[in-house]
Amino acid sequence: MSLNSRRRVVLIAFALANVPSLSSAQPGAFGGGFGPPLQVVAPPKAFATSDEHYKFLLSQAKGGTKHTLTSVPRWDGLWNTAGNTHMSMFIDPPGFTGKVKPGVLTPPYEKAYRERWRQQQELGEVQYDRLTHCEPPGYPRFLLEPYSHEFLNLPDQSYQINDFGPSIRRVYIGQEHKNVFGTHSWYGDTIGFWDGNKLVTHTKYLLPADFTRWSPMTSNQFESVETWELKRYPNDVERLEVQVTFYDRHAFVQPVSAVYAFRRAKELEAAGHRVQHWECETSNNDVIDSKGGTSSRLPGEPGFKDPRGTTLFPELPGQSRDPIYNTTLPAKKE
Amino acid sequence: MKTVFRVLPVLAVASLLTASVAVAHHSFAMFDKSVEKVATGTVVRWEFNVPHSWLRMNVKNPDGTETLWSFEGSAPPSLLQRGITGSTFEPGNVVTVSYCPLKDGRPGGGLGWARLANGTFVNPADGGCDGSVKAIEKWKPWLAAGYTSSTEAQKPK
Numbered sequence: 001m002s003l004n005s006r007r008r009v010v011l012i013a014f015a016l017a018n019v020p021s022l023s024s025a026q027p028g029a030f031g032g033g034f035g036p037p038l039q040v041v042a043p044p045k046a047f048a049t050s051d052e053h054y055k056f057l058l059s060q061a062k063g064g065t066k067h068t069l070t071s072v073p074r075w076d077g078l079w080n081t082a083g084n085t086h087m088s089m090f091i092d093p094p095g096f097t098g099k100v101k102p103g104v105l106t107p108p109y110e111k112a113y114r115e116r117w118r119q120q121q122e123l124g125e126v127q128y129d130r131l132t133h134c135e136p137p138g139y140p141r142f143l144l145e146p147y148s149h150e151f152l153n154l155p156d157q158s159y160q161i162n163d164f165g166p167s168i169r170r171v172y173i174g175q176e177h178k179n180v181f182g183t184h185s186w187y188g189d190t191i192g193f194w195d196g197n198k199l200v201t202h203t204k205y206l207l208p209a210d211f212t213r214w215s216p217m218t219s220n221q222f223e224s225v226e227t228w229e230l231k232r233y234p235n236d237v238e239r240l241e242v243q244v245t246f247y248d249r250h251a252f253v254q255p256v257s258a259v260y261a262f263r264r265a266k267e268l269e270a271a272g273h274r275v276q277h278w279e280c281e282t283s284n285n286d287v288i289d290s291k292g293g294t295s296s297r298l299p300g301e302p303g304f305k306d307p308r309g310t311t312l313f314p315e316l317p318g319q320s321r322d323p324i325y326n327t328t329l330p331a332k333k334e
Numbered sequence: 335m336k337t338v339f340r341v342l343p344v345l346a347v348a349s350l351l352t353a354s355v356a357v358a359h360h361s362f363a364m365f366d367k368s369v370e371k372v373a374t375g376t377v378v379r380w381e382f383n384v385p386h387s388w389l390r391m392n393v394k395n396p397d398g399t400e401t402l403w404s405f406e407g408s409a410p411p412s413l414l415q416r417g418i419t420g421s422t423f424e425p426g427n428v429v430t431v432s433y434c435p436l437k438d439g440r441p442g443g444g445l446g447w448a449r450l451a452n453g454t455f456v457n458p459a460d461g462g463c464d465g466s467v468k469a470i471e472k473w474k475p476w477l478a479a480g481y482t483s484s485t486e487a488q489k490p491k
Contacts, residue, residue, distance in 0.1 A: 080411075125363035131385065132360040147384065148411045163411060164384055213361055271414040278384035286360045286386075294361045298404050298442050299390065307381050307388070325425050327379040329390065330402060 031146065031263065032083025035237040038259045040085055043225070043245050047255070050223035050247040054202035057225065061200070064174060064193030067155045073197045075151040075230060075240060078273065082239055082263035084144050089246075089256040090216055096120065105216055109251040113216040126213040127293040134280035136165050138186035138209050140224065143242060143260040148268055148275060151240070158192065158199060163275045171201050179205050184220050199228040219250035239263055283307035299329040360385075365434040365444035365462040370469070370484040372477065373403060374430040380423035384409045386460060389423055389431065389445060405433050405445040407458035416457050427451050432473060434463035447473070 032038070044060075047053035058064060067073075090105070090113065092098040100110070100117050119126045131137065137145045147163040158171040171192040179189060184205045192201035204223040211218065227243045240262040247255045265273070285305055289295040297304045306329055308322035320326050375393035387407040392400040407413065410420075423429060432446030444462015447470045449455050459465030481487040 119363075123363055124367065125361045127361055127363050129360045146412065147409060164409075265411075267415050268411060271417075271419070273411060273414050276384070280385060283381075283383055284385065289364075293363050295364050295438070296404070296406065296436075296442065298440055299402055307383050308379060322379065324421075325379065327425050329379065 031081040031261075034082040034261070034263050035233050035239050038083055038085055038241070038261055040088075040257050040259045041227075041243045042257055043255075047245075047247075050202060050204065050225050050245075050255075053225045053245060053247075053255075054200070057195070057200050057227075058193055061193060061195035064200075065196055066174075067153075067194050069155060072153045072155050072194070073199075073230060075153060077150070078265040078268050078275070079149040079151065079240065079262040080265040080268065081144055081146050081149075082261040084260040085258045086144055086211070086260065087214065089258050091117070091214075096214070103253055104256065105251055106253060109216055109219075116213070116216075120214055127291075128288060129213040129294065130210065131280075132284075132286040132288060132294050134284050136186040137162060137167055139169065139188060139203060139206055140244070140246065141209075141212055142167055142169060142187070143244070144212065148265055148273065149262060150275060151262075153199070161275060164278060165280070166275065166277060171199065177202075177204060184208075188223075195227075197229065199226075201226045201228070216251060218246075218248050221250055222246065222248040237263075300331070362444060362460070362462045364436055364438075366437045367434045367444070367463060369434065370432050370446055370463060370473075371435055371443070372430060372432050372473070372482040374428065375400075375403060377423045377425050377427045377429060378402060379425060380420065382410055382413070382420035384411070387413060387458065389429075389448070389458070391429070391431070393441075401441050404442040405431055406442070406460060406462055407445040408460035412460075413458055418456055418458050422450070422456065422458075423448070430477075432463065432465070432469065449477075 043053055044056070047056065087095055090101055092101055100114050102110070104110070105113055116126055142160070142162050145162050145164055145167075149163070150161040152159040152161075156173050158173065160169040160171065161167070167187065169187050169190055171190045173192055173194065175191050177189050177191055184207045186207055188203045188206035190201050190203045192199055202223070202225055206218075206220065206222050208220045208222070209218060210216065224244050224246050228240065230238065230240050232238050242260045243257070244260065245255050245257045246252065282305055285297040287295055287297060287303070299306070308320070308327065309329065310319045311321065313319050373391070373393050375391035378390040378392055381388040381390070386409060389405045389407060391403050391405070393403045394400055413419075428451050430449040433443035434446065435443040444460065445465065446459050446463035447455050447457055447465040455470045457465035457467070457470070476484075476487040479487070
């Protein structure tokens with residue numbers, strides 16, 4: 001095969017891989033249905049690695065826009081998820097009743113995913129979710145977690161906050177990747193640059209995990225390139241859209257792309273909601289049971305953690321975490 | 335309580351909008367979603383917490399004793415959009431709830447809808463049971479007829 005025909009095959013394969021995602025936004029999923037249907041924007045060309053992809057975009061943006069405190073786009077305030085095309089990467093329509101798309105994942109990852117999807121189809125639920133153990137949502141689950149979010153942009157850094165954990169991503173603007181700890185982490189290392197009002201990011205050094213309990217697992221080579229842009233549509237629709245291409249040489253046959261969205265959570269602001277430090281370790285009673293499924297410890301059972309009970313110092317007055325009602329639950333059955 | 339009345343007109347829309355986000359923290363495979371039951375009891379505590387809220391209620395048994403039941407609802411960011419706050423269920427309130435029971439028979443379940451002492455219905459459900467307007471409307475005649483289980487209510491006469 002000549003170089004030209006090989007290039008043509010790669011381009012056709014790339015185009016075919018991206019065609020379905022252009023038409024399969026999921027209204028109703030994770031806040032979907034807000035504004036016009038979401039459409040995936042595929043990368044400008046096929047890239048072998050996320051580094052190559054990010055460097056190409058950086059070069060196209062001529063090194064990026066240097067924003068100041070007064071010019072950097074302001075996205076502060078509360079946000080909610082507003083849909084995504086996430087499942088379309090791996091499942092044929094119509095979503096939860098569809099079938100696993102063959103050939104998107106490598107054989108071992110596809111086999112593992114088919115078992116997970118079998119549970120979803122046959123039991124109506126996947127048996128277990130790692131968040132049950134209070135593991136962080138991590139990335140990329142961060143992009144679709146249905147808790148409130150905040151996005152704070154400064155000229156040299158952006159902070160992206162999810163109200164569970166809480167999870168905080170930091171985007172280092174105009175910098176190179178660093179990994180001084182010599183390991184991978186739940187949110188990895190994210191660098192970025194501004195291309196006008198678009199924030200382009202590159203994330204790597206992530207822990208192997210699963211997107212969600214309905215999604216495939218990913219490896220420790222999972223990486224991404226994202227483009228964040230605040231878009232405005234008729235009827236006062238304001239939507240923060242995140243076009244993402246995921247790379248994983250162990251899990252994906254070729255890179256996959258999706259779009260995730262957020263809308264301003266005006267109703268939450270009106271209700272007086274403020275992002276809290278909701279930690280899971282001392283208040284969560286969901287556990288993995290002897291059959292590998294999820295269960296919950298109830299009051300009085302061994303190991304039950306009283307989310308509103310007394311702290312480590314019960315001998316002192318005023319140690320309840322339920323100051324308004326000061327309620328108590330039955331003691332432990334040992 | 336005033337908040338609940340104020341937001342009632344938007345509850346139907348809000349619950350429809352938020353139903354799809356009730357799929358977050360853990361699998362709901364532990365709940366038997368093939369049956370919906372109803373329990374009336376006295377609120378012991380409303381744990382309005384992330385990642386899930388829990389309603390703890392004392393429910394009377396046929397022999398007159400009480401059992402503490404636990405019902406799992408959605409997280410505050412979702413519930414606030416449905417007009418439910420940390421004071422919607424106050425200790426001592428008598429409320430009626432629908433729930434999908436724990437499959438292992440312990441006294442708990444996934445919370446569906448809740449009927450407050452003043453008769454107002456709210457939807458605190460997560461993915462463990464159905465608390466939507468549709469479920470509430472389905473249950474209204476069943477409650478009036480005295481049913482406490484969807485299985486009983488749907489049994490051919």
